[in-house]
Structures are given as C-alpha cells and as structure tokens.
Amino acid sequence: MTAIRSVAVAVFRESVRDRVFYNLVVFAVLLVAASILIGQLTAGQDVKIIKDLGLAATSLFGLFIAVFVGITLVSKEVERRSVYPLFAKPMRRAEFVLGKYAGLLLTLFANMVVMTAAIYAVLFFLSRGVPANIQAAWDAPAMDPALLKAIALIYLNLAVVTAVALFFSTYSSPMLSAVFTLGVYVAGQFSADLKHFDVIVDAPAAIAVAKACYYVLPDFAKFDVKLAVVHGIPVSGAYLASTAAYAAMYIAALLFGAVMIFSRRDFK
Amino acid sequence: MADAAIRTRDLCKDYHVGFWRPRPYRALDRLSIEVAAGDVFGFLGPNGAGKTTTLKLLMQLVFPTSGDAEILGRPVGDVGVRRRIGYLPENPYFYDHLTAEELLDYYGRLFGMSAADRRTRIPATLDRLGIGGERRLALRKFSKGMLQRVGLAQAVLNDPDVLFLDEPMSGLDPLGRRDVRALILELRDQGRTIFFSSHILADAEALCSQVAIVAKGRLAAAGRLTDLQEFAIQGWEVVMSGVPADALERVRARASRVLTVAGDRYVIDLPPDGRPDELARELTGAGASLISVNPLRETLEDVFVRRVAAMGDGAREGSEPREGSEPAKRRASERAGEGGGAKPPGKR
Numbered sequence: 001m002t003a004i005r006s007v008a009v010a011v012f013r014e015s016v017r018d019r020v021f022y023n024l025v026v027f028a029v030l031l032v033a034a035s036i037l038i039g040q041l042t043a044g045q046d047v048k049i050i051k052d053l054g055l056a057a058t059s060l061f062g063l064f065i066a067v068f069v070g071i072t073l074v075s076k077e078v079e080r081r082s083v084y085p086l087f088a089k090p091m092r093r094a095e096f097v098l099g100k101y102a103g104l105l106l107t108l109f110a111n112m113v114v115m116t117a118a119i120y121a122v123l124f125f126l127s128r129g130v131p132a133n134i135q136a137a138w139d140a141p142a143m144d145p146a147l148l149k150a151i152a153l154i155y156l157n158l159a160v161v162t163a164v165a166l167f168f169s170t171y172s173s174p175m176l177s178a179v180f181t182l183g184v185y186v187a188g189q190f191s192a193d194l195k196h197f198d199v200i201v202d203a204p205a206a207i208a209v210a211k212a213c214y215y216v217l218p219d220f221a222k223f224d225v226k227l228a229v230v231h232g233i234p235v236s237g238a239y240l241a242s243t244a245a246y247a248a249m250y251i252a253a254l255l256f257g258a259v260m261i262f263s264r265r266d267f268k
Numbered sequence: 269m270a271d272a273a274i275r276t277r278d279l280c281k282d283y284h285v286g287f288w289r290p291r292p293y294r295a296l297d298r299l300s301i302e303v304a305a306g307d308v309f310g311f312l313g314p315n316g317a318g319k320t321t322t323l324k325l326l327m328q329l330v331f332p333t334s335g336d337a338e339i340l341g342r343p344v345g346d347v348g349v350r351r352r353i354g355y356l357p358e359n360p361y362f363y364d365h366l367t368a369e370e371l372l373d374y375y376g377r378l379f380g381m382s383a384a385d386r387r388t389r390i391p392a393t394l395d396r397l398g399i400g401g402e403r404r405l406a407l408r409k410f411s412k413g414m415l416q417r418v419g420l421a422q423a424v425l426n427d428p429d430v431l432f433l434d435e436p437m438s439g440l441d442p443l444g445r446r447d448v449r450a451l452i453l454e455l456r457d458q459g460r461t462i463f464f465s466s467h468i469l470a471d472a473e474a475l476c477s478q479v480a481i482v483a484k485g486r487l488a489a490a491g492r493l494t495d496l497q498e499f500a501i502q503g504w505e506v507v508m509s510g511v512p513a514d515a516l517e518r519v520r521a522r523a524s525r526v527l528t529v530a531g532d533r534y535v536i537d538l539p540p541d542g543r544p545d546e547l548a549r550e551l552t553g554a555g556a557s558l559i560s561v562n563p564l565r566e567t568l569e570d571v572f573v574r575r576v577a578a579m580g581d582g583a584r585e586g587s588e589p590r591e592g593s594e595p596a597k598r599r600a601s602e603r604a605g606e607g608g609g610a611k612p613p614g615k616r
Contacts (some may be wrong), residue, residue, distance in 0.1 A: 006377040010363075017365035080361045085422055088327050088355035088432075089378040090347050194365040268283065 005096040006103060011073065011103020012110075020069060020107060023061050024114050030057060035122045047126055047142045048230055055150050055226045061115065062108055062158045063185070069107065070144060070165025070179035073100040087267075094259040098168065101255060104162050108155065116151050140232035149251060150229040156247040157223035161185055163254035164218070169263040187213070188220035218250050239251035272338075273430050273461035274303040274326070281321050281334035281485075286499050295321045297485040298335065303463055303478065305429075310476035310493075311465040314576055318485040319465040320358055323434050326463075327355055339430060351379060354423035358434040358465075360415060368399055371407065372425055379426045389425065397421045412439040420448065424455070431455060433464035436525040437471050442546050449474060481575050489573040504538040504568065507559040508551050516552040519547065534560065546615060 015021070034053050038046045076099065087093065114166045120143060127135065128143030138147065164184050168177035194217070196208035222243050225235045280300040284290035296318045303309040313319050326337055328472045342349040346348060356472050362371050369390055376386040394400045397417045402410070410418065416439045436452075437445045452462055452475050466472055472479055473493070480490040484533055505525065510532050511519075521528055525537040538544055544561045 002380060006374060010374055013370075014363065014365055080304055081357065081360050082363060084327070084329060085355060085360060085362070085375070085419070086358035086378075087329060088350060088353065089375060090350040090380070091378050092347055264331070267324065268281075268330065 002100075003091040004099040007091075007096055007099025008103035010108055011100055012106045015103075015107040016095045020065060021111065021114075023065065023120075024111065027057055027061050027115055028118050031118055031122050034236045035126055047123060047138060049125060050119070050122055051144075051147065051230045052226065054115075054122070055147070055154065055230070058112060058119070058151060059157070059226075061155045063161060064156060065108060065111060066104070066158045066161040067165050067178060067181050067185070070105055070162045070266065071181060072132065073104060073169055074262065075167055075169045075174050075177065079092060081267075090101060093263045096257050097166070097262050098255065101162065101166055104166075105159060108158050112151060113142070119147065136165040138248070140230070144229070144232075146232075146235065148231045149235045150209075150226050152240065153223045153225055153243060156244060157220055160218050160220070160223075160247050160250050162252075163251045163258075164201045167254045167258045167261075170258045171265065173183055184217060185220065188218045190221075191217050192221050219246075222246060269527070271305050272308070272341075273305040274301070274304040274309070274339055274463055276301050276322070276326075276337040277335055279322070279337055280327060280333045281318075281325060281330060282333040292405055296325070299485075299487055300335075300491060301480050301484070301487065303461060305461050306456070306459050307478050308452060308462045308476050310450055310472035310479040311463060311482065312469065312472055312479055313482035313488075314467060317481060317482045317576075320434055321485070322482070323355075323357075323432055323463075323465060337600055347572075350449060351426065352429045352430035353432065353582040354426060354430075355432045356416075356423040356434060356436055358418045358496050359438060360419035362407050362415065362418060362481075363423075365405050365406065367406055368394055368410075368421070371418065372422060374565055375422050375425055381426075386595065391457045393425050396424075396451070398444075413441055413444050416440055417444065420451065424451075428460065430461045430463065433462065433469075437463055437466065437468050445471070447560040460568055483576045488578065501540050501563040503564040504542055504544040505559075505560075505562045505564055506538065506544050507533065508537045508548070508556045509533045509538065509559055512554050515556065519551070522547070537564070 007034070031050070031054060035046070035050050038049050038053075086096070123142045135141065161181065165177060165181040168180045172180070178254075191214055194210040194214040197214075198207045201207060201210075209216075225239075227233075228235055274300050279296055280294065281296040282292040282294050285293045285399055299318070301355060311319055311322065314371075321330065325332055326339065337344045339349050340352060340399065364376070372390045372393065373386055376390060381389065391400060391403065394403045397420055399414055399417050399421065402414065407415065407418065416436070420433075420436065423433065436448055440448060452464070455462060456475075462475075464475075478490070478491055478492055481488040507529075511534050515535065516526070519536060522538065522542060523536045524539055524542075526534075527535040527537075529535050536547065538547065548558045548561065
C-alpha cells in the first residue's frame with residue numbers, strides 16, 4: 001500500500017505542477033459568463049440551464065483530464081525511461097499501475113470538488129432574491145442536493161474512462177491510446193442501442209457482433225442522469241449502488257488486464 | 269562460489285525485430301558470470317555488446333528468454349532483494365517537475381524509509397554527491413552531469429549492499445569522474461559489491477578487481493584484472509638525462525629502442541630481461557641522471573581490443589587505436605623519435 005500511495009501522490013503532484021488544474025479557471029470563467037448571459041436572456045429558466053451547463057462542463061472537462069492525462073500516465077514513464085530507476089525499487093509493477101490509477105482519480109476528485117463548489121456558488125447567486133413562489137414553481141430547488149448524485153455518477157463515469165485510458169497506455173503509444181479511448185467512449189455512449197440491434201437489422205452475424213460489443217464495451221449511458229436531476233426526477237439510491245457496482249466491476253477487469261500486460265512487458 | 273553477490277546462469281535474451289515478419293535477434297547469449305561479495309566488477313564491451321541488456325535483465329526491466337539470475341542469493345524477480353540494491357541506468361531521466369530533494373523523497377518512500385530517516389538521509393546523500401546546494405532546484409534546470417549525480421544519489425540512497433551502475437562516468441566532467449571514482453572506492457572499502465558497465469577502460473583499470481568482457485552478446489573473457497591484463501612485464505622504459513655519447517653508444521646494443529626526448533633526455537626501452545637497475549647504475553656512473561624506470565605492460569584497452577576482435581567484432585570499437593592504447597603509443601613514440609620532440613605517452 002505504501003508504494004501505491006507514494007505513486008498516487010506523485011501523480012497528483014505532477015498534475016498540479018503540469019498545470020492540469022488550470023482547466024478550473026476556464027471552467028469558472030465559462031460558468032460565470034454563462035450565468036450572466038443567461039440571466040439576461042431567459043426568464044425563470046436560468047437555474048435549470050446553469051445546472052445543465054454546469055454538469056455538462058464538469059463531465060467534459062473531466063473527460064479531457066481522464067483521457068489526456070490517463071493515456072500518458074504509464075506510456076510517458078516508459079518512453080522517458082523514468083521507470084528504469086523506479087522498478088529497481090522494492091515495488092511491484094502492479095503497484096505502479098494501481099498507484100498511477102489512484103493518483104489520477106485523486107486529481108479528478110480534487111477537480112470535481114472545485115467544479116461542484118463553483119456550480120453551487122453560481123446557483124446560490126442566481127437564486128438569491130428570487131421570490132419563494134417563483135422558486136416553488138421550479139422543477140427542483142436551485143441548491144438541489146440531488147445534483148451531487150449526478151456529479152457522483154459523472155465521477156464514476158470518468159473513473160471507468162481513466163481505467164480504459166490506462167489499459168491502452170500500458171502497451172500502446174499515447175496517440176493510439178487516445179484514439180482507442182475516445183473510440184470506446186463514443187461507442188459506449190451508444191452501447192444500449194447495440195443491445196437492441198436486432199430490432200433494426202435482420203442479419204444474425206451482425207446482431208451477434210453487436211451483442212458481443214454490448215457486453216464488452218462499457219455502457220456509459222448508465223452514468224448519465226443529468227437530465228433527470230435537472231428536471232427534478234428522483235434518482236434512487238439503488239440505481240446509484242447498482243451503477244457503482246457496474247463501474248467497480250468494469251474498472252477491476254480493466255485494471256487486471258492492465259496489470260497483466262504491464263507486468264510482462266519488456267522495456268527495451 | 270557460495271557467497272556470490274551476483275550470479276547469472278546461461279542467461280539468454282532474444283528480441284524480435286521486424287514488424288511483418290519478426291525474426292529473433294539474440295542480444296545476450298548464454299551469459300554466465302559470478303561476482304563475489306565486496307568486489308568491484310567491471311562489465312566491459314563495445315556498444316551493442318549486451319551490457320545494458322544484462323543490467324536490464326538483472327533489474328527485471330526485461331525478462332530472460334532462458335537462463336536465470338540471482339542477486340544476493342535471491343532470484344532477480346524477488347521484490348524484497350531490491351531493498352538491498354541500488355541502480356543507476358545509462359543516461360538516466362528523472363521527473364522534470366520535481367526537485368532533487370523531492371525525487372529522493374519519493375524514492376525514499378518506496379524504500380519504506382521513515383520520515384525521520386528521509387529527513388536525515390536525503391540531505392546527507394545529496395551533499396555527498398556534491399549537489400546539496402541545488403537540492404531545491406527543479407530537475408529540468410539540471411545539466412547532464414548534475415543529473416548523473418542525482419542518478420548516483422538515488423542509487424546509494426538506501427545504503428545498498430550491491431550497486432549496479434550503467435556507464436556511471438557518462439556525462440561527467442573530470443572533477444565529477446574523480447568524485448565518482450572516490451565514491452566507488454569508498455563503497456568498496458565499506459564492503460559493498462559494485463557492478464558497473466563501461467567502455468571507459470581507464471575507469472575500469474583504476475577501479476575493478478574483476479572484469480568481464482562481452483562482445484556480440486557473448487562473454488569474451490572474465491577474471492581478475494591482473495590475469496586478464498597479462499601483467500607479465502613485456503619490457504622496461506628507462507628515462508635518463510645527461511647521458512655521455514660514448515655511454516649511449518654502449519647501451520644501444522642492449523636496448524630495443526633509444527629515443528631522444530627534449531635535448532639531453534633519452535628514453536631507453538629494454539627487453540623483459542634487460543636489467544634496468546644495472547643499466548641505470550652504469551649510466552649514472554658515467555655521469556647521467558636517472559629520471560624514471562617504468563615496466564611496460566599491456567593495458568586493459570589492448571586486452572579489450574584483442575578479445576573483442578577475437579570474437580569477430582573488432583571493427584565496432586576496437587579497430588581504431590585510441591589514445592593511450594599500445595598502437596597509439598607506438599605511433600606517438602615514432603613521431604617523437606622522428607622529430608626528437610616530446611616524450612611519448614607514459615607506459616606503466
């Protein structure tokens with residue numbers, strides 16, 4: 001555990017030094033500018049739009065970090081040969097891979113904490129002074145705690161994306177890893193459609209391939225409850241738990257694969 | 269050898285080259301070596317000979333195709349044994365965004381050192397390597413020589429029993445090389461085992477008790493330095509000044525060569541049985557002054573060139589006589605003799 005923690009802290013420190021958190025400035029500016037603009041253009045819909053925009057931006061900015069930091073986590077160390085002195089230390093390669101993963105999750109977590117605080121701050125300022133009778137007509141209160149459910153699922157989604165990126169980065173170049181990870185991400189958005197492919201296609205082979213893809217690819221649509229939360233539709237604790245369990249299993253499978261590949265790899 | 273610190277048995281490594289039709293390329297071929305505890309072991313060979321591959325196999329950065337290796341009696345894959353070793357890779361790269369102190373702190377944590385240990389050991393190690401003043405400077409601002417020192421610092425941070433150094437003098441200025449030599453000798457005196465690869469033969473000559481020469485992935489020679497260097501004296505070099513002309517004429521018949529150096533100074537080469545003491549006595553009796561007497565031996569470089577050439581690979585590093593090698597000395601001597609100029613480079 002000491003090795004995993006040390007590697008994770010090193011990843012977090014590198015993210016800070018590499019100015020990964022600069023994205024938060026862009027995020028804050030975007031959110032504040034949008035709230036000012038939307039406040040002037042819309043009547044009564046501004047809180048809902050800010051929630052939509054805030055959650056979408058959280059997801060998008062997180063995705064950029066998960067993919068573009070995730071694909072270099074391992075490959076950069078191999079390319080620059082900083083793994084050479086590292087693996088002469090009493091540490092297993094599995095600990096290195098898990099530490100890298102934990103470090104990026106920590107980075108994403110810090111990022112999301114700040115973004116969440118920014119969303120709530122903007123919502124607080126927008127709802128301030130709005131009469132109670134108008135607020136009562138909203139689908140959900142401005143400072144709705146249910147937003148945290150959506151954010152938690154975004155975080156789990158990013159945790160799966162990070163595991164995908166890490167998996168590819170254990171054996172391919174950053175460029176290929178980025179292509180593969182984004183490909184999996186896009187395909188994973190339409191995973192549910194693959195399940196029902198037989199409705200639109202009558203070719204047994206194509207249906208079998210689509211079904212296989214459905215079971216192999218992560219179903220990222222499961223993690224998207226943004227619309228429900230913004231419109232005040234309840235998201236049950238059971239749904240959160242089952243989605244978290246799905247994410248955990250998927251992540252475990254990816255990390256197992258990453259560790260297996262990386263542990264057998266020659267550093268020429 | 270029961271107390272071998274490092275042992276390899278028939279270690280082989282094949283790489284596959286080519287994309288469409290990969291074919292095996294044997295980088296290391298049945299390497300068997302043993303390094304006794306407390307030895308300074310020089311692992312020598314031209315570029316591409318298999319030195320770095322061997323070190324990577326010992327560090328488990330690559331896995332053997334066949335054969336096995338042990339460090340301190342444990343298989344190289346044993347994570348526990350890495351607490352007792354240090355490793356400096358060739359041309360090391362460290363994290364740009366860290367300072368030297370932070371880097372060593374990171375590695376110290378991986379070694380499981382306590383915070384108190386790290387607080388005392390890290391500054392002491394950096395000071396020992398002469399980079400204590402730059403401990404809070406980002407590594408991206410370090411020169412190549414300073415990075416090499418950082419590499420050595422991380423290699424000795426855990427006070428290792430066995431130290432693996434891949435081209436440790438690379439990128440260092442003369443002062444740095446002297447410091448590293450001193451460090452290696454200090455570690456040797458503390459009973460550490462040091463395994464270092466190099467193609468800088470002067471360093472190996474100055475430091476190693478044992479050497480192995482590899483070429484084309486195969487062991488070309490191994491043993492104690494004195495055996496390999498064929499330390500049997502091949503002749504004598506006597507340097508005298510103020511030698512009277514008639515005495516010089518008498519000497520010419522016994523000498524294998526007489527060179528004039530800087531006016532009245534002469535270099536007289538004698539065969540192995542040439543009795544330099546008698547010659548010196550005779551000439552000083554005639555009014556000359558003795559400057560020096562040196563035995564002539566084959567240098568490690570000459571052994572290296574010859575052994576590598578015998579492996580059928582002489583062209584890579586061995587074909588061009590380097591400064592200080594026997595052929596180079598001979599040529600320098602000839603130039604000196606022709607021009608009556610400077611003394612040829614000193615032989616030992």
